[in-house]
Amino acid sequence: MTATKRTAPLADLAHVPWPEIKDSTGSAAAIPFLLATLARGDTDSADSALRQLRRRICQFGFVVEEATAATVPFLWELVRLPEVTCRADILRLLKSIADARQWETTAVAYPKLLHHPDNYVAWERAARHAVRAQRDVLRQLLAEPDTEIQRATTELAAALTDRPQG
Template sequence: MTAIKRSTPLEDLRHVPWPEMIDSTGSAEAIPVLLTTVARGDADTAGPALGQLRQRICQYGFVVGQATAATVPFLWELVRLPQVTCRVEILHLLRSIADARQWETTAAAYPKLLRRREKYVEWERDARHAVQAQRGVLRHLLDEPDHEIVRASRELAATLTHR
């Protein structure tokens, strides 16, 4: 008899070199703690943790960085977990990431940006691709009994369709 291995939420966090990445505050090493707090926390702790995470990976709601693409798969994982209390807000964050074009737009006007050591435009594209890569999750979320989840899923789906 073979035992079935049950994965725990965010099990793959340890496989990402967070300290080697940067977010809007510097080192991205706090991202796993914030994601874990969102996954395990009640509304009083999960919401503020997601707010901090948003500031780190999608500052001002439109500026993404190096750690954003690596974080997106974990956001998709969290949004699938019914016990996560801020799934609607996670869907809004994914939509903001999918809409992010700050660096790409700036580089069009100032091509010197493309020659910087920091790969801002590449990070932004990678983040958008990471959101697109798991858009199939939305099919399941559209069947949720929570109307806010369904609405946020439709809004994200519309954003991904128009890109």
């Protein structure tokens, strides 16, 4: 009998050049540690790591950074793991990222922002795209018995519905 080999959580973290990309603090080099803490941490450690991660990739709940899009696939990976203690909060973070339009809205009034060396608008669009790319996971999460996860999943699904941009 052959056992099915399960890939370790966050196995692809090393494939991202974290020190070379930016989060709200500068280098995004700490993000792998925070994600790993979410994956294996107790509730208090995971909650603390998620607060720090939120400040780094979606500051104030609406300002995304260069590292945001690279982080999103790992958030989706974590939200699928039943042992992760803060999955509903991760879903809320994904919703904040999906809703983020700070830079895009500002660029309408200040088009020069589109030519800034740090391409904030592109970062924001890439982050939203990364959230949308794995929205097929929502159906699985809606079937979870945990009502908090169901509620957070429903809110994220609503944010991902196609709506007129304006």
